[in-house]
Amino acid sequence: MKATVYKSTGSWYTVKDESGKWHNARMKGIFKIDEITSTNPVAVGDEVEIDTENENESTAIIHEIAGRRNYINRQSPRYKHQHHIVASNLDQSMLVATLKEPRTSQGFIDRFLVASEMYHVPAIIVFNKSDLYKKKDQEKFEQWKAMYEGAGYKVFLVSAKDNEGIKPLEEELANKTTLISGHSGVGKSSLLNVILPMLDLKTQGISGWSGKGQHTTTFAEMFDLPGGGRIIDTPGMREFGLVDIEKQEVSHYFPEMRERLNDCQFNNCLHVNEPGCAIQEAVANGEITEDRYVSYVNILDSIGEKSY
Ligand SMILES: Nc1nc2c(ncn2[C@@H]2O[C@H](COP(=O)(O)OP(=O)(O)O)[C@@H](O)[C@H]2O)c(=O)[nH]1
Ligand SMILES: [Mg+2]
């Protein structure tokens, strides 16, 4: 019987079958999927084949994993060649950011967007805590909104606290599987509590976001949206790493650069100081924002340095 993985707690998986029934499932045998070595062969979002094991206890055995449309992984900090698959079969990723308490840096947002592009997962950006924005913050928001929309991303402004701006976001999430991400303290749990009324996630006090050691769970979990669609929460994940990225690739993951790459004189152009560079020209005439270009150069500079 076909089922979808909603939660992984190590060796047991919470799965929902096509009729809506929940099972506690585990794997038997050895799986090799997508030719990668993974420390967790089954990921949240996976479509699996299960056989009922014990009807009374709702336990089941996973005996097949369907091919993944895409997946997000993390390099294992201990074993370089092992990857931890965080979630699979995503329609989009949603970065929760904020301009206040604590302001999310543009560099962080841009690295998130690059990682999403690498994984072929469309990204949206949600700025939370709008209730706290003063005039200056509102201006900053408008500037960033124009910049990111110009690059091709959807941008939302919400207040989880005051339930403001939620409707357009819910429309964007409807009938899609969305991975939610963002720094600790930006209001991910608060936002999920608004859009998933049946949920009651713990939110952190103000001291939480700068404190250490508050990340007790690192397991991803998927939730059904009331109007259709799903959200995947990844409590312990601060950001996707830019795993295995080459300098030459980076501009492919900036949509506003990608569309101009063919116009550079040299096909191995890194767009830094080469002559006849369409990217540098677009920055000079304002078609690409300087701020995004600075992020591009920063990412380029960070490559070669070890990420762990
Ligand atoms: N003023 C304001 N505070 C918020 C908002 N959303 C969340 N918070 C507060 O920000 C802190 C962190 O929220 P939480 O949901 O735990 O963030 P998470 O770490 O991303 O899950 C808590 O004190 C929340 O009450 C908002 O829209 N406005
Ligand atoms: Mg939280």
Ligand SMILES: [Zn+2]
């Ligand atoms: Zn160039």
